[in-house]
Amino acid sequence: MKRKHLFYSFIFIMVGFITLATSNPAHAETNNTESSTAESMQMAQPKKDKYVVASDSAFAPFEFQNTDGKYEGIDVELMKQISELQGFNIQMDYRGFSAALQALESGQADGMIAGMTVTDERKQSYDFSDTYFDSGIQLGVKQGDTSIKSYKDLKGKTVGAKVGTESAEFLSNHEEEYGYKIKYFDAADQLYDGLKVGAIDAIMDDYPVLGYAIKQGQKIDTPMPKESGGKYAFAVKKGENPELLTMFNEGLKELKRTGAYDKIIDKYVATSNESADSTKDESTIIGLIKNNYKPLLRGFWMTIVLALVSFALALVVGVIFGLFSASPIRVLRTIASIYVDVIRGIPMMVLAFFIFFGLPGIVGFTIPDFIAGVITLTLNASAYIAEIVRGGINAVPVGQMEASRSLGLSYNRTMQKIILPQAIRIMLPSFVNQFVISLKDTTIISAIGVVELLQAGKIIVARTTQSTYVYLIIAVMYLILITALTKLAKVLEKKVK
Structure with missing residues (x-):
């Protein structure tokens, strides 16, 4: 017991x-x-199998294509790591800042990350995440220039800035105070080239962009600390996809807690005047071609395909409306006249935006950017081809039609056997000229996200900051293609005659 x-x-x-x-x-x-x-970590759960996230296509260091043609940058890595942490799938859609905004507004994208500054105006249309980057603006001078150490040293000098940016506004507000002159540029590559060739004495730009340029080997010093600026955040359309916003915020907190966020920033933004070591030399034309020939050839091929497909369709549509405009039937002439006037009266970029962003809201489904580009080019070229056909038919002497009809041939038979064979000889040079114009017009389609030759060049410039050599290469590529087409047209013209 x-x-x-x-x-x-x-x-x-x-x-x-x-x-x-x-x-x-x-x-x-x-x-x-x-x-x-x-x-x-389980506060929000994905409600979709895959979220489409729109982004810019050339805004280094936030998103840009590397030499392998793959996108990387601060925004790219943040979205990738956050989606993995939070367990949701994403599809990145790189189409340019304005096009990304339109995609978010029209529902073609669920979210947007593109170095987007939070403003009161944008808050009316979008819900923003916690800010993931505090931007700012900073002054840059040529490496080794010790004459500028403060804003007072800018007196009598010329400072460059991009039009409509925070840097331009800052410089304008202090122009009288410090006595410098401002030179405005449309794009970053023009700004940096201006400093390189001595057209300006200093530049002011967003500090991460300036830091990335230094990281890429640009010979620039930053003699003064940055000025505080806007805050970047992830955005969704107001009232939509709240779970996506929550998951982004939670993932961002975790990245900051573990130090992964700081590693991403340090990878792309230089905090001192040290350039990153690189085994790939892109400071020469040979180096640029060697490292970027694949994306350039892809863009070149896309330009050719766009031009060929759209022009073939435009020929069919244009010839039909051209015959309508030369028809003896008044109703057909009226229809052709309205079509030509409407299409020619709408700027091509507006037409592209309507087809890609506006039309899906009417038809109820998304139109792929390539298809939207083909439709735009087809409609635009067909209106001009219709006028070429009408002019070619009218150039054939009226007596030809009258003589044929007096012999008992029908109108359609006369057009087929007598009028059109003569008109085609007259129209052929104009057709070739219109094809060259359509080829050049493909550059406008990049506005809706199609990566043709020029857009491919812009993407390369965003990464390398070598605008002079890149645009020279593109100009030569266009010159070779158009010269070959012109020679071919002359051969065809001789054979037809």
């Missing part, structure tokens, strides 16, 4: 120790922390 009593006492003591151990404050706090973390 005594042994049994001792056994129960031992069991009671052991249970007491276990209870004390499990009620340890530190252990409880750890459990509570883990539970809290787990709950916070």
Whole structure:
């Protein structure tokens, strides 16, 4: 009996120790922390199998194509790591800043990340995440220039800035105070080239963009600390996809907690005047071609395909409306006249935006950017081809039609056998000229996200900052193609005659 009593006492003591151990404050706090973390990580669950995230196509260091043709940058890596942490799938859609905004507005994208500054005006249309980057503006001078150490040293000098930017506004507000002149540029590559060739004495740009340029080997010093600026955030359309916004915020917090966020920023933005080591030389034409010939050839091929497909369709549509405009039936002439006037009266970029962004809201489904580009080019070229056909038919002497009809041939037979064969000889040079115009017009289609030759060049410039050489290469490629087409047209013209 005594042994049994001792056994129960031992069991009671052991249970007491276990209870004390499990009620340890530190252990409880750890459990509570883990539970809290787990709950916070599970606050939002994806409601879609895949979220489409729109982005810019050439805004280094936030998103740009590397030499392998793959996108990388601060925004790209943030979205990738956050989606992996939070367990949702994304499809990145790189189409340019304005096109990305339109995609988000029209519902073609669920979210947008493109170095987008949070403003009160944008808050009316979009819901923003926690800010993931505090931007700012900074002054840059040629490397080794010690004459500029403060804003007062800019007196009598010329400072460059991009039109409509925070840098331009800052410089304008202090122009009279410090006595410098401002030279405005449309694009970043023009700004940096201006400093390189000595057209300006200093530049002011967003500090991450300036830091990336330094990282890429641009010979620039930053003699003064940056000025505080806007804040970048992830955005969704107002009232839509709240779970996506929550998942982004939670993932961003985790990246900052673990230090992964700082590693991403340091990878792309130089915090001092040190350039990154690179085994790929892109400072020469040979180096640029060697490292970027694949994306250039892809863009070149896309330009050719766009031009050929759209022009073939435009020929069919244009010839039909051209015959309508030369028809003796008044209704057909009226229809052709309205078609030509409407299409020619709408700027091609507006037409492209309507077809790609506006039309899906009417028809109820998304139109791929390539198809939208083909439709735009087809409609635009067909209106001019219709006028070429009408002019060619009218150039054939009227007596030809009258003589044929007097011999008993029908109108259609006369057009087929007598009028059109003569008109085609007249129209052929104009057709070739219109094809060359359509080839050049493909550059406008890049506005809706189609990466043709010029857009491919812009993407390369955004990464390398070598605008002079890149645009020279593109100009030569266009020159070779158009010269070959012109020679071919002359051969065809001789054979037809």
